Amino acid sequence: xxxxxxxxxxxxxxxxxxxxxxxxxxxxxxxxxxxxxxxxxxxxxxxxxxxxxxxxxxxxxxxxxxxxxxxxxxxxxxxxxxxxxxxxxxxxxxxxxxxxxxxxxxxxxxxxxxxxxxxxxxxxxxxxxxxxxxxxxxxxxxxxxxxxxxxxxxxxxxxxxxxxxxxxxxxxxxxxxxxxxxxxxxxxxxxxxxxxxxxxxxxxxxxxxxxxxxxxxxxxxxxxxxxxxxxxxxxxxxxxxxxxxxxxxxxxxxxxxxxxxxxxxxxxxxxxxxxxxxxxxxxxxxxxxxxxxxxxxxxxxxxxxxxxxxxxxxxxxxxxxxxxxxxxxxxxxxxxxxxxxxxxxx
Amino acid sequence: xxxxxxxxxxxxxxxxxxxxxxxxxxxxxxxxxxxxxxxxxxxxxxxxxxxxxxxxxxxxxxxxxxxxxxxxxxxxxxxxxxxxxxxxxxxxxxxxxxxxxxxxxxxxxxxxxxxxxxxxxxxxxxxxxxxxxxxxxxxxxxxxxxxxxxxxxxxxxxxxxxxxxxxxxxxxxxxxxxxxxxxxxxxxxxxxxxxxxxxxxxxxxxxxxxxxxxxxxxxxxxxxxxxxxxxxxxxxxxxxxxxxxxxxxxxxxxxxxxxxxxxxxxxxxxxxxxxxxxxxxxxxxxxxxxxxxxxxxxxxxxxxxxxxxxxxxxxxxxxxxxxxxxxxxxxxxxxxxxxxxxxxxx
Numbered sequence: 082x083x084x085x086x087x088x089x090x091x092x093x094x095x096x097x098x099x100x101x102x103x104x105x106x107x108x109x110x111x112x113x114x115x116x117x118x119x120x121x122x123x124x125x126x127x128x129x130x131x132x133x134x135x136x137x138x139x140x141x142x143x144x145x146x147x148x149x150x151x152x153x154x155x156x157x158x159x160x161x162x163x164x165x166x167x168x169x170x171x172x173x174x175x176x177x178x179x180x181x182x183x184x185x186x187x188x189x190x191x192x193x194x195x196x197x198x199x200x201x202x203x204x205x206x207x208x209x210x211x212x213x214x215x216x217x218x219x220x221x222x223x224x225x226x227x228x229x230x231x232x233x234x235x236x237x238x239x240x241x242x243x244x245x246x247x248x249x250x251x252x253x254x255x256x257x258x259x260x261x262x263x264x265x266x267x268x269x270x271x272x273x274x275x276x277x278x279x280x281x282x283x284x285x286x287x288x289x290x291x292x293x294x295x296x297x298x299x300x301x302x303x304x305x306x307x308x309x310x311x312x313x314x315x316x317x318x319x320x321x322x323x324x325x326x327x328x329x330x331x332x333x334x335x336x337x338x339x340x341x342x343x344x345x346x347x348x349x350x351x352x353x354x355x356x357x358x359x360x361x362x363x364x365x366x367x368x369x370x371x372x373x374x375x376x377x378x379x380x381x382x383x384x385x386x387x388x389x390x391x392x393x394x395x396x397x398x399x400x401x402x403x404x405x406x407x408x409x410x411x412x413x414x415x416x417x418x419x420x421x422x423x424x425x426x427x
Numbered sequence: 428x429x430x431x432x433x434x435x436x437x438x439x440x441x442x443x444x445x446x447x448x449x450x451x452x453x454x455x456x457x458x459x460x461x462x463x464x465x466x467x468x469x470x471x472x473x474x475x476x477x478x479x480x481x482x483x484x485x486x487x488x489x490x491x492x493x494x495x496x497x498x499x500x501x502x503x504x505x506x507x508x509x510x511x512x513x514x515x516x517x518x519x520x521x522x523x524x525x526x527x528x529x530x531x532x533x534x535x536x537x538x539x540x541x542x543x544x545x546x547x548x549x550x551x552x553x554x555x556x557x558x559x560x561x562x563x564x565x566x567x568x569x570x571x572x573x574x575x576x577x578x579x580x581x582x583x584x585x586x587x588x589x590x591x592x593x594x595x596x597x598x599x600x601x602x603x604x605x606x607x608x609x610x611x612x613x614x615x616x617x618x619x620x621x622x623x624x625x626x627x628x629x630x631x632x633x634x635x636x637x638x639x640x641x642x643x644x645x646x647x648x649x650x651x652x653x654x655x656x657x658x659x660x661x662x663x664x665x666x667x668x669x670x671x672x673x674x675x676x677x678x679x680x681x682x683x684x685x686x687x688x689x690x691x692x693x694x695x696x697x698x699x700x701x702x703x704x705x706x707x708x709x710x711x712x713x714x715x716x717x718x719x720x721x722x723x724x725x726x727x728x729x730x731x732x733x734x735x736x737x738x739x740x741x742x743x744x745x746x747x748x749x750x751x752x753x754x755x756x757x758x759x760x761x762x763x764x765x766x767x768x769x770x771x772x773x
Contacts, residue, residue: 093540094539094540094541095536095537095538095539095540096534096535096536096537096538096539096540096543096568097536097568098536098568098570099568100534100566100568101534101566101567101568101569102568107566110566111566114540114543114544114547115530115532115543115547115564115566118544118547118548118550118551119530119547119550119551119554119560119561119564121560121561121562123527123560123562123563124560124561124562124563124564129563130563131527131562131563133526133527133562133584135481135485135487135586136483136485136586137482137483137484137485138483139481139482139483139485141481141584143527143529143562143563143582143584144529144563145529145530145531145563145564145565145580145582146531146565147531147532147533147565147567147580148567149533149567149569180479181469181477181479181489183489183490183491183582184461184465184491185491185492185493185580185582186461186493187493187495187533187578188442188446188447189442190441190442190443190444191441191442192441192442193440193441193442194439194440194441194442194460195440197442197460197461198460198464201460201461201464201465202464204464204465205464205465208465214465214467214469214470215465215467215470216467216469216470216477216479216489217469217470217475217476217477217489217490217491218461218465218470218491219491219492219493220446220447220453220456220457220461221447221493221494221495221771222442222443222444222445222446222447222448222770223447223495223575223578223771224444224575224770224771226572227573227574227575228573228574228575229569229570229573229574232533232569232578234491234493234531234580234582236489236491236529236531236580236582238479238487238489238584240481240482424568424570425567425569425570
């Protein structure tokens, strides 16, 4: 990041909810406190998964996420399916075939055993659907009032079977941005439950495993430069990260943006911009522009990606910036969020 | 486990602190709720780390633990060094050379940034000492009152360079049990702080990386049948797990048990049995009895294992049981703890 103040982070001496929101404050926390402590070339790629050479020509991807979503159960998913799919998808974004997961639980004293059973059953189903095995785990219990039911951490290992360098630094002018489906459903599914909003139909999370469609792009022979899932901070934050990481400008066409009507309505009621709302089953793929239509075609063969669309293009102009061409013909910069939009969305 | 009641776990419909204590209740939770959901041969080995075949002749170990210790800082360590060494040691117990770690933080809103800095600095130092790199991570923030400062999860990958099958099932009659040092320090260091006990000298945690001494046993050509670190539930629980996993009996000689005087005093004051107190830098190695003296010699060459001792022997008698031969000449069964002795010790 360009800002180089020492810690404390800006004016903050204490961690705020916003530091976990996927926006600029979270990036400052990572860039100024956490990354410097562990600085090494593997961590510094700024990718969701580390790519590790294990000898014998074996390359694997390795990633982790903790899940603190509330409520634990929501339309279209729960903390268990989220914990499996989130980590599976981080592996897929390195172009890896997800193979093995760990599962670690921090349980608050008093959690109903039946709730734990529902969570692990959901994890089992999600793991089976994604073709991964949970091979190791851990369980801790914390005092009542020191947790929130259950937190789940998963780490994952995937096998990389290609020779591409799929990373932000590979994105270049002339690339197209292909997005795998309509955006904003996961965040609005959660918020609709929390706020008690009712629509004609229930908004369901898009939570889904993305390895098959992501790997299909590679198997189709496309020159995949980068893959990025659109989780905390949504499409806007993901594109800002890539624009900054690659030193390129990204242009989005507002006309093309795919948002379901009920999601758009929920966003309007709650004052959210769907570009910033978290997804758990959507990703952006960066491929050379001439391959964009083929990428959409490949993605649309998968149920989770029927609504894949070409979202924008990459150029050398305005490096580090994301610009939206509005329906009205104006242009505006789509910045990274400052802080938190949706707390505990994943 | 022999008990086959369906869930709810015994008479419990809710998770208790004791379900995280490393004793019988924790085993019931794992055996009846969590393991059945994910049942597969890799998970079912009952080992701290899964051993994975990655192709190309590459075998790796993979493990995870969450750390919820309180207080965050204690004599001899803190949640950061614990989170690194604990996972490094789980890899070492598979005979793997620890290589890569993930680090995931669940931070309670309001945590001082300076505290986070101390934790990550400690992790960096511990990682450097253990020769591992933190290559991927995650940060989540939860609302005030929904956490306890900071929880840390680490997962780890290690490379297996030997052809041994280091697992409970490899333990057999005629093996000796070698323990790498005096026991009970980690648990008593934590409890002395919590209870405000003062001794002439401060009891410091034994928290230390164990990969070098553990791998030295293998490099010395010893027939290492099993390695197990003596964390939650202490030496007694670890031996019970092995006795049950291997279907063997284990005999301990009380006379040989190494416990520092201040640790023994703290145990007496607080009513703990040092056999059940958690360690974070101690392990048991199972080798054929004729190799036990050599194993002790190899271990004692390492600073963390200067006090290595021969703790007992394995036989076909009383399978699944651990028996203590007391100084007075009597014999008593050292059972697995029912529930919790020391909450949130790691």
